[in-house]
Amino acid sequence: MSGALVSPDLFTLCKVLITGIMKIQSDAILASAPVGSPVEPLRGIAYFLMEDWFLTFNAWMIAITIMVTWAAAIQLLTLMWMERKFYSRLQDRYGIMISIWSLPFWPFSWWAKRKNKPTHKGLGYLQNVADGVKLLQKENITPATADSAMFHTAPVLIASSTVMIFAALPFSEGFVIANVPMSLLFILAAFSLAPLGILIAGWSSNNKYTLIGGMRAAAQLMAYEIPLLLAVVAVLMYAGSLNVIDIVHKQELPLAMAGPIPIPSWNVFSIPQFIGFAVFATAMMAEMERIPFDIPEAEAELVEGWLTEYSGMRFGLVFGFKWLRALAGSALVVILYFGGWSGPVFLTLAPSVGSTVVPIPIIPHEVWFLIKVYLLYLVFVWVSWSVPRVRIDQILNIGWKRLIPLSLLAILLAAGLAAFGPALGGVR
Amino acid sequence: MAVDWQLAAFLVLSVLEIGGSIMVVTTRKLVHAVFWLALTLVTIGGIYLVLQAEFVFLIQILVYAGAVPVLFLFGIMLTRRKIMEEVPAAEIPQTPAAPTPGEELP
Numbered sequence: 001m002s003g004a005l006v007s008p009d010l011f012t013l014c015k016v017l018i019t020g021i022m023k024i025q026s027d028a029i030l031a032s033a034p035v036g037s038p039v040e041p042l043r044g045i046a047y048f049l050m051e052d053w054f055l056t057f058n059a060w061m062i063a064i065t066i067m068v069t070w071a072a073a074i075q076l077l078t079l080m081w082m083e084r085k086f087y088s089r090l091q092d093r094y095g096i097m098i099s100i101w102s103l104p105f106w107p108f109s110w111w112a113k114r115k116n117k118p119t120h121k122g123l124g125y126l127q128n129v130a131d132g133v134k135l136l137q138k139e140n141i142t143p144a145t146a147d148s149a150m151f152h153t154a155p156v157l158i159a160s161s162t163v164m165i166f167a168a169l170p171f172s173e174g175f176v177i178a179n180v181p182m183s184l185l186f187i188l189a190a191f192s193l194a195p196l197g198i199l200i201a202g203w204s205s206n207n208k209y210t211l212i213g214g215m216r217a218a219a220q221l222m223a224y225e226i227p228l229l230l231a232v233v234a235v236l237m238y239a240g241s242l243n244v245i246d247i248v249h250k251q252e253l254p255l256a257m258a259g260p261i262p263i264p265s266w267n268v269f270s271i272p273q274f275i276g277f278a279v280f281a282t283a284m285m286a287e288m289e290r291i292p293f294d295i296p297e298a299e300a301e302l303v304e305g306w307l308t309e310y311s312g313m314r315f316g317l318v319f320g321f322k323w324l325r326a327l328a329g330s331a332l333v334v335i336l337y338f339g340g341w342s343g344p345v346f347l348t349l350a351p352s353v354g355s356t357v358v359p360i361p362i363i364p365h366e367v368w369f370l371i372k373v374y375l376l377y378l379v380f381v382w383v384s385w386s387v388p389r390v391r392i393d394q395i396l397n398i399g400w401k402r403l404i405p406l407s408l409l410a411i412l413l414a415a416g417l418a419a420f421g422p423a424l425g426g427v428r
Numbered sequence: 429m430a431v432d433w434q435l436a437a438f439l440v441l442s443v444l445e446i447g448g449s450i451m452v453v454t455t456r457k458l459v460h461a462v463f464w465l466a467l468t469l470v471t472i473g474g475i476y477l478v479l480q481a482e483f484v485f486l487i488q489i490l491v492y493a494g495a496v497p498v499l500f501l502f503g504i505m506l507t508r509r510k511i512m513e514e515v516p517a518a519e520i521p522q523t524p525a526a527p528t529p530g531e532e533l534p
Binding site: 150153180181182185186188189190192193199200203218219222225 | 457459460463466482483486487489490493494496497498500501504
C-alpha cells in the first residue's frame with residue numbers, strides 16, 4: 001500500500017488527465033460535426049487528438065511542467081523565504097515582513113486601509129517575488145570587453161544543468177519524472193556540470209574579481225566532488241543499487257524495536273555511513289557555496305565573486321539557482337542517509353469509490369520528505385550563519401587531507417560490514 | 429511515415445560532434461577551444477546514450493565534464509596569451525577633471 005499522494009506515477013497521472021481532457025474535446029468535435037455535414041473534415045482533428053503518441057507527448061510535457069513549477073518556483077521561493085526568516089531570527093530581528101496588504105494598488109491597499117491592517121506585519125513570503133520583479137526591470141548590462149557569447153552562455157549552462165537534476169530527483173516514489181535505473185549517477189553528473197558554467201562566467205566577464213572567483217570556485221568544487229562521490233560509494237555498498245528509489249526502499253525496513261515504535265534502518269544509524277554522512281554533508285555545503293566555504297563569492301574581498309558582472313535577471317538566474325542546487329543537495333542527503341520519504345503514514349481515511357476502497361494517507365510521503373529536507377536545510381543555514389569563512393588553503397586542506405581519507409575509511413568499513421556484518425550478529 | 433528517431437538523433441549528435449571537434453582545432457582563442465571540447469565530449473556521451481549504453485554516458489558526463497574545467501584552468505594559467513583583455517587607453521572615455529574646491533568659490 002503506497003503512502004504517496006502521487007501514485008503510482010506522475011506520468012501515469014498526467015496521462016489519465018490529458019486523456020480525459022482530450023476525450024471531452026474529441027467527443028465535442030465529433031458531436032458538432034456529424035457525418036455528412038459541411039464541417040465533416042473537422043472529425044480528423046478529433047481522431048488526431050486521441051492518437052496515442054499525441055497523448056504521450058502531452059503527458060510528458062505536463063509532467064515536466066509540473067515538476068519544474070514545483071521545484072523551481074514553489075520550493076525555490078519557500079527555501080529562500082525560510083532562509084531569510086531563519087537567519088533574521090538568528091540575528092535577533094524579524095526579517096522580511098512585507099505582506100500582500102502592502103501592495104500599493106487597488107484591492108490590497110483599499111482593503112488594508114478599510115480593515116486597518118498593519119501593512120508591514122505579514123510573513124513576508126512574497127518579498128522574494130517582489131525582488132524578482134525588481135530584477136526583471138533592471139537593465140541587462142554586458143561589459144564592453146566581455147566575451148559576449150560565453151558571457152551569455154554561462155547562465156544558461158548553470159540554470160539548465162540545475163534543472164536537469166530534477167529530471168531524476170524523486171520527491172516520493174511516484175513524484176518523479178523519470179525513474180531510470182541509474183538515477184543517482186545521473187543526479188551527480190548533472191550536479192557536476194555547474195563548475196564549468198561558473199568558470200566560464202568568471203573568465204568571460206573579463207574582470208579580475210570574477211576571474212579570481214571563478215578560479216576559486218573551480219578549485220573548491222573540483223576538490224569537494226571527490227569526497228562526495230566516495231561517500232556515495234559507501235552508501236552503494238549497503239544499498240546495492242544506483243536507483244535512488246531502491247536506496248530509499250532499503251532504508252524503510254525496521255532496524256530494531258524501541259517498545260512498540262520501530263526504528264527505521266536509516267543509513268545514518270550505521271557506523272560507516274555516519275562517517276560518510278559527515279563527509280557528504282560537509283562536501284555538499286562546499287558544493288552549495290554556503291558560508292564556511294563561500295570564498296568563490298566572498299563579498300568582503302571579491303565584490304560578489306564570479307557573478308559580479310551579471311546584472312538584472314541574469315544575476316537573478318545564477319543567484320537564485322544556487323537555492324535550487326541547495327534544495328537538490330539537501331534532498332540528496334535526505335535520500336541517501338535519512339530514509340528519504342519513509343515515515344509513519346496513517347492510511348485510515350478510506351472513502352470508497354464504487355466497490356474499491358481508496359485509502360488516503362494522512363501524512364503522505366511527500367510531506368515527510370519535505371519536512372526532512374526543510375529541517376536539514378535549516379541546519380545548513382544555521383551552520384552557515386554561525387561560523388566564520390574558511391580560507392582558501394584551509395578549504396583545500398580540509399578537502400584533500402581530511403575528507404578524502406575519511407570517506408575512504410567509510411568505504412572500507414562499509415565494505416567490511418556489508419560482507420561480514422551478518423556473521424557478526426547484524427552489526428551495521 | 430515512420431521516422432527513425434534513433435537515426436535522426438545520431439545524425440544531429442554526430443553533426444554537433446564533428447562541428448565541435450573542428451572548432452576545437454581551428455578557433456583562435458584557447459578558452460573557446462576548451463568550451464568546444466566540452467561540447468564535443470558531451471555529444472559523444474549523447475551518442476553512447478543513443479547506443480543504449482547509459483552507464484558509459486553517465487560516466488562520460490561525470491568524468492569528462494569534470495575534467496574540462498581543469499583543462500580550462502591550465503589553458504588560462506600556463507599559456508602566454510594575456511588572460512584579460514585590456515582596453516586601450518585611448519578608448520577609455522575621459523571624465524572631465526573635477527573642479528578643485530577653491531576655484532568655484534568666489
